[in-house]
Amino acid sequence: MDSVTVKELSSREEIRQGFPVMSQLRTHLDENTYLELVLEAKEVDRYRMFALMEDGKIVAVTGFKPMTTLYYGRFVWVCDLVTDQNYRSRGYGDKLLSYVHTWGEEHGFESVALSSGLKRPDAHRFYMDNMEYDRVSYVFKKSLT
Known part of the structure; x- marks a missing residue:
């Protein structure tokens, strides 16, 4: 892991380069919808995207x-966190989420929070056991369409 760096994905092309990995988590998105949503979130919600390289x-x-x-x-709300399926169990998720923690501390935030799908027990163990997150609530959703 000596040649590992974290880079912010800012430009349209950089964001597009993140799609093959992000699509492993957000399987419902095609590349055009992904780009549209990320660019809108950056503009209206202060969304930031970083890649572990x-x-x-x-x-x-x-x-x-x-x-x-x-x-x-x-606080910092983690919307998305995914490691390429070919690189899992190498500590990359830990390293990238730790980067988010550091970013939050450096920018004056008090905590980091996220939600994780009910059918992802491996992710839950990662957040609670590896990253020492507390389970503090349930997330509820109602579709309006």
Whole structure:
């Protein structure tokens, strides 16, 4: 992991390069919809996207939003976190999420929060056991369409 770096994906082309990895998590998105949503989220929601690079290749991607609510105060909400299926169990998710923690601390945020799908017990173990997250709530969703 000596040649591992974290890079912000800012331009349309950089964001597009993150799609092959992000699509492993967000399987319902095609590349055009992905680009449209990321660019809109960057513009209206302060969404930031970062990639973990190994020898110049994207091996993991995260997207997060700095937020403020009455419940959490000032915090970072991790919207997306995925490691390429060919690079899992090498500590890349840990490294990228730790980067988000550091980013949050450096920018004056009090905590990092995220949600994880009910059918992802491996991810839950990762967040609670490896990353020392607490389970603090359930997330509920109602479709309006």
